[in-house]
Amino acid sequence: MSSLADLTDHEVNRFFEARKKVFPREVDGPFRRFKWAIMAVTLAIYYVTPWLRWDRGPHAPDQAVLVDIEGRRFFMFQIEIWPHEFYYVAGLLIMAALGLFLVTSAVGRAWCGYACPQTVWTDLFMHIERLVDGGRRDQFKLDAEPWGAKKLAKRLTKWTLWLLVAMATGGAWIFYFADAPTLARDFVTGEAAGVAYATVGILTATTFIFGGFLREQVCIYMCPWPRIQTALMDDKSLLVTYKYWRGEPRTRGVKRAAKQVDDAAELMPQGDCIDCLACVAVCPTGVDIREGPQIGCITCGLCIDACDEVMRRIDRPEKLIGYTTVEDEKLAVEGKHPRPPLERLLRPRTLVYFAVWGAIGLAMLFALGNRSRIELDAGQTRNPLYITLSDGDVRNGYTLKLRNMQARPRRFTVALQGLEDYEMWDDRMPREDAGATLTLDVPADAVLRRTVYVAAPATGEDKERILFTTRAADDEGGEAIAETFFNRPGDRP
Amino acid sequence: MAEQRIDEPTGTQTVGHEWDGIEELDTPMPRWWLWTLYATIIWGIGYTVFYPAWPMIEQATKGALGWSSREQLAAEMDAAAEEKAPLTLAIAQIPIERLPEDSRLLAAAVEGGRAAFKVNCVQCHGAGAAGSTGYPNLNDDDWLWGGDLKAIHTTLEHGIREPGNDATRMSQMPAFGRDGLLTRTEIEDVVSHVQVIAGARKADASARRGAALFETNCAACHGPAGKGDRTQGAPNLTDAIWLYGGDRASLVETVSNARYGIMPSWSNRLDPVTVKMLAAYVHSLGGGEEFVPEDDSAEAADAAGKTPDPVEQNVQPR
Numbered sequence: 001m002s003s004l005a006d007l008t009d010h011e012v013n014r015f016f017e018a019r020k021k022v023f024p025r026e027v028d029g030p031f032r033r034f035k036w037a038i039m040a041v042t043l044a045i046y047y048v049t050p051w052l053r054w055d056r057g058p059h060a061p062d063q064a065v066l067v068d069i070e071g072r073r074f075f076m077f078q079i080e081i082w083p084h085e086f087y088y089v090a091g092l093l094i095m096a097a098l099g100l101f102l103v104t105s106a107v108g109r110a111w112c113g114y115a116c117p118q119t120v121w122t123d124l125f126m127h128i129e130r131l132v133d134g135g136r137r138d139q140f141k142l143d144a145e146p147w148g149a150k151k152l153a154k155r156l157t158k159w160t161l162w163l164l165v166a167m168a169t170g171g172a173w174i175f176y177f178a179d180a181p182t183l184a185r186d187f188v189t190g191e192a193a194g195v196a197y198a199t200v201g202i203l204t205a206t207t208f209i210f211g212g213f214l215r216e217q218v219c220i221y222m223c224p225w226p227r228i229q230t231a232l233m234d235d236k237s238l239l240v241t242y243k244y245w246r247g248e249p250r251t252r253g254v255k256r257a258a259k260q261v262d263d264a265a266e267l268m269p270q271g272d273c274i275d276c277l278a279c280v281a282v283c284p285t286g287v288d289i290r291e292g293p294q295i296g297c298i299t300c301g302l303c304i305d306a307c308d309e310v311m312r313r314i315d316r317p318e319k320l321i322g323y324t325t326v327e328d329e330k331l332a333v334e335g336k337h338p339r340p341p342l343e344r345l346l347r348p349r350t351l352v353y354f355a356v357w358g359a360i361g362l363a364m365l366f367a368l369g370n371r372s373r374i375e376l377d378a379g380q381t382r383n384p385l386y387i388t389l390s391d392g393d394v395r396n397g398y399t400l401k402l403r404n405m406q407a408r409p410r411r412f413t414v415a416l417q418g419l420e421d422y423e424m425w426d427d428r429m430p431r432e433d434a435g436a437t438l439t440l441d442v443p444a445d446a447v448l449r450r451t452v453y454v455a456a457p458a459t460g461e462d463k464e465r466i467l468f469t470t471r472a473a474d475d476e477g478g479e480a481i482a483e484t485f486f487n488r489p490g491d492r493p
Numbered sequence: 494m495a496e497q498r499i500d501e502p503t504g505t506q507t508v509g510h511e512w513d514g515i516e517e518l519d520t521p522m523p524r525w526w527l528w529t530l531y532a533t534i535i536w537g538i539g540y541t542v543f544y545p546a547w548p549m550i551e552q553a554t555k556g557a558l559g560w561s562s563r564e565q566l567a568a569e570m571d572a573a574a575e576e577k578a579p580l581t582l583a584i585a586q587i588p589i590e591r592l593p594e595d596s597r598l599l600a601a602a603v604e605g606g607r608a609a610f611k612v613n614c615v616q617c618h619g620a621g622a623a624g625s626t627g628y629p630n631l632n633d634d635d636w637l638w639g640g641d642l643k644a645i646h647t648t649l650e651h652g653i654r655e656p657g658n659d660a661t662r663m664s665q666m667p668a669f670g671r672d673g674l675l676t677r678t679e680i681e682d683v684v685s686h687v688q689v690i691a692g693a694r695k696a697d698a699s700a701r702r703g704a705a706l707f708e709t710n711c712a713a714c715h716g717p718a719g720k721g722d723r724t725q726g727a728p729n730l731t732d733a734i735w736l737y738g739g740d741r742a743s744l745v746e747t748v749s750n751a752r753y754g755i756m757p758s759w760s761n762r763l764d765p766v767t768v769k770m771l772a773a774y775v776h777s778l779g780g781g782e783e784f785v786p787e788d789d790s791a792e793a794a795d796a797a798g799k800t801p802d803p804v805e806q807n808v809q810p811r
């Protein structure tokens with residue numbers, strides 16, 4: 001680039017490279033079909049999930065997956081998560097990260113090539129582009145044409161279609177955060193919350209810009225994941241590789257390649273690559289895979305499909321470009337056989353990732369299966385810590401918070417341990433009605449906050465450890481305990 | 494100093510300095526950056542014209558818009574008051590003893606009272622309303638002048654022993670020692686008796702002598718059994734709560750020189766709604782008693798006739 005010729009040419013150097021427009025050619029093959037399948041599955045999951053219903057009874061929403069930010073609940077099928085249980089979500093995110101590590105160490109940038117939303121939506125947008133503008137050649141021509149009625153019409157059609165897809169993308173997102181049918185009706189009639197319209201607007205804009213115009217620049221310049229992946233891969237991870245040991249030196253054109261067999265006397269070794277540039281033409285990020293592994297390669301495999309097609313036509317073995325590891329590459333160059341895939345997959349690195357991933361998953365399942373749906377907090381009133389009553393007894397005040405995390409109203413009895421001759425009552429009743437237990441009715445999926453008073457004789461320890469215990473007064477049962485203290489005046493005046 | 498020249502690879506002029514062969518390109522600011530700078534300068538000038546900005550000798554310029562932070566605060570306070578107006582009106586109209594009938598109103602009053610208490614009452618009664626010697630603990634179940642909502646409200650409205658207020662809660666214990674009503678020994682005997690009825694001492698000769706003295710000197714206010722009298726704020730002497738201390742020395746001091754605790758009247762310091770809120774808050778602290786209407790009181794019936802039905806008044810549009 002900066003050779004002596006460049007400097008003496010008096011050409012002005014640019015500090016930033018201008019984007020080279022990419023017009024990928026359409027291709028068919030197993031990897032393309034796999035990409036279609038992944039796109040169909042991921043988009044179906046994304047669009048259908050918020051509309052799934054899940055019966056939780058009359059006291060909870062019936063949406064299968066719902067992030068209820070206003071009500072501070074997270075519903076996922078039979079699992080309901082309260083804000084203080086957010087560590088389950090954190091656990092899921094850790095599992096997602098470890099899952100990506102596992103996939104990356106085993107099969108390279110598979111996430112980038114097939115499942116990443118940027119890839120999926122860019123792919124979708126490219127197909128719309130082909131629908132409106134035609135194939136690669138037509139797209140080139142249209143791009144070079146000056147602006148006129150025809151170009152304007154085509155561009156407007158394409159952008160309109162993109163915008164529709166983008167709006168559908170943003171539109172689906174909001175349904176995860178409210179009851180989908182209700183929100184859809186309100187959204188159309190203009191009665192939905194402002195934040196819903198703002199979210200759809202922002203996501204429409206980002207989808208339109210990222211999928212329509214930024215495309216591979218997101219992967220190359222904006223996304224941190226390609227950089228992180230470099231650290232996660234080793235010489236046993238799959239890479240889309242141009243097998244230069246087979247392909248080089250390249251021949252120009254099919255004819256010379258066919259001649260090669262006849263001209264054996266030429267003594268010039270001929271590689272399988274005929275430099276047809278099919279692999280470059282189909283690449284959605286516009287890289288030349290023959291230059292070796294590079295940040296622009298998202299390992300989508302479309303160049304493999306394109307090259308195989310050519311190899312079949314010129315009667316050469318397929319997979320001149322294919323998924324290979326660095327280790328296998330070395331073996332192949334030495335003329336040895338590659339290692340069996342299972343041996344490559346089951347190595348300490350992947351096994352450790354899988355073990356940690358699985359352990360976290362099992363631990364979370366265990367915790368979810370055993371978690372209590374009743375919780376009790378007892379906060380002792382600090383100011384004043386104790387009150388002397390007219391009959392000489394000492395009274396302490398507590399704020400009890402009783403969480404009923406089930407979707408039905410429940411009745412609880414609260415009792416006390418660790419204090420002798422105590423009386424307990426709450427701020428809804430006079431002391432005359434005090435007793436050894438309290439009965440509290442907690443509405444479905446709610447926290448009951450109640451000021452509770454405990455009185456006990458003044459004789460005793462200055463500070464006693466006590467336990468509030470609560471037990472659900474129904475067939476299912478269950479209990480919770482909260483530790484706190486009972487204070488007496490002691491020696492103080 | 495090198496000469497300014499055009500740098501060939503980049504086509505940019507150099508600034509003309511050279512340090513050990515290193516030169517610097519005179520790259521111009523990006524246009525968008527410059528225009529942003531100019532726009533902020535214009536904005537800044539406009540801002541000082543429209544808003545208070547330039548310091549003068551007396552005060553800063555007022556600005557063309559006439560905006561001030563004080564007026565903004567006043568407007569915000571008015572807006573907040575307006576928002577609370579229906580609630581405030583409902584609390585103003587409901588008789589204090591009927592507040593518990595509307596749980597929403599009661600909760601609002603308790604919270605309002607909590608805030609007002611922190612400003613007006615904590616100086617004497619403490620942040621937790623636990624009081625101290627001479628200042629009653631408002632959390633307990635012992636009330637000198639009554640512990641139902643109406644009694645607490647009356648106490649707050651008119652104060653206790655406030656000078657120059659005819660409606661104030663008024664009573665005065667004689668200073669038996671200072672004024673020579675009882676001798677030192679007699680006072681000691683009365684204190685012995687009081688300690689006996691309070692359960693802090695076993696009956697003895699001194700207490701028996703004191704009982705007779707109590708009968709003649711104290712029973713008029715504190716009752717023959719020493720249970721006190723709320724109509725005149727005479728404390729119950731048989732319970733465990735002592736405003737000025739229940740030890741012998743404190744009791745001797747009380748009987749000898751009497752006590753004269755004063756609470757100001759709050760109706761001429763705070764608006765009626767705040768006073769009601771304070772009553773609700775104090776009542777909610779754990780010792781509040783239920784209001785028992787006095788049937789034979791013609792005055793109460795009269796008042797009830799004049800007041801509009803609170804429950805209906807209470808339903809306000811939000």
